[in-house]
Amino acid sequence: MTVAHITGAARGIGKSIALRLARDGHDVAVSDLAVMAAELEATRKEIEAIGVRAVALHGDVSDPESVRRLVAETAGQLGSLDVMVANAGIAQTKALLEVGPDEYDKVHAVNGRGVFLCYTEAARQMIAQGTGGKILGAGSIASHKGFALLGVYCSSKFAVRALTQAAAQEWAPHGITVNAYCPGIVATTMWEEIDHDLGEINGVETGESMKEMAAGISLGRVSTGEDVAKLVSFLAGPDSDYMTGQSVLVDGGMIFA
Incomplete structure (x- = not known):
């Protein structure tokens, strides 16, 4: 049985991914901020109802010690870490000329540093296990194109794309x-x-x-968390x-790259 960890899994895309990976047969650790404890516990119970093992962990992906603990507790309680999904993220809708340095840093702390920390801590665990693994990060259409009023968010998502390319090259010899x-x-x-702020x-x-x-979506509708979870499952x-x-x-069908 393989073990997957999904950050930002109390609701939204993260929850959809957690439930899909559970249906695929993975044991699942879900994590989110402590303020999301009630929703995260509800997610854990839904996962267990599918018939796999599940644990709910609290942590902040922007904090190195927190991420180390999340990885260690996942492996300690479920036996290993085979799939890491660095899903947690935040948005910001604001004109660039109005963004302060602290606001910039807040977005990148979660969307950029958070993915970096999840990637690297997961890789250390997988290398120690010696059995390879799968590491996945939350990008966006904003990883491929910059959008007005979402400039800082876009820059953080471009960072995910670059980290993904570099990590893939460095860890391929380990089967990751x-x-x-x-x-x-x-x-x-x-x-x-985002809609409200725009x-x-x-x-x-x-x-x-x-x-x-x-209106610019070729398939004529916005997506659901389940649409995203299908790709993550693959x-x-x-x-x-x-x-x-x-x-x-x-x-x-919005961005063609």
Whole structure:
């Protein structure tokens, strides 16, 4: 039985990924901030109901000691760490000229440093185990294209793409593949917040910004967490064994790269 850890799994895309990997047969550790404890515990119970082992852990991906503990507790309680999904992330919607250094650092601490810490701590554990593994990071359409009013967020997601390429090359000799999944517009709380903030900036009603962006989706709808989880299932499983260093779009046809 393989063991997967998904960060930011209390709700949204992370929860969908956790449930899908459980249905694929992985034992699952889910983690999120302590303030998300109730939602995270609900996720853990749903995973256990599928019939696999599950643990819920609290941690902050921007903190090195916290990430070390999350990896150690996953391996200690479930026996190993075979799949790491660095999913936790935050958004920021703001004109670049209005972004302060602290605001910039806050986004990159989670979306950039957080992925770096999850990647490296997971790799150390997998190398010590000697059995290879799968490391996955949360990219975005913003890993492939910069968007106005989302500049800092985009820069953090471009960082994920670069880290993924470098890590894939460095850890291939250890049998570890590293890939990123890159969603577009997803029906989650984060995208509701982006829509709200864009509406305030542009002076339009809530829902209008999302509607305008969704008009550019070839398949004609925004995605669900389950749409993203299907790609993660592939990247976490044996069918992707010969694939590494890729940042794969799953956006319904918005960005073509």
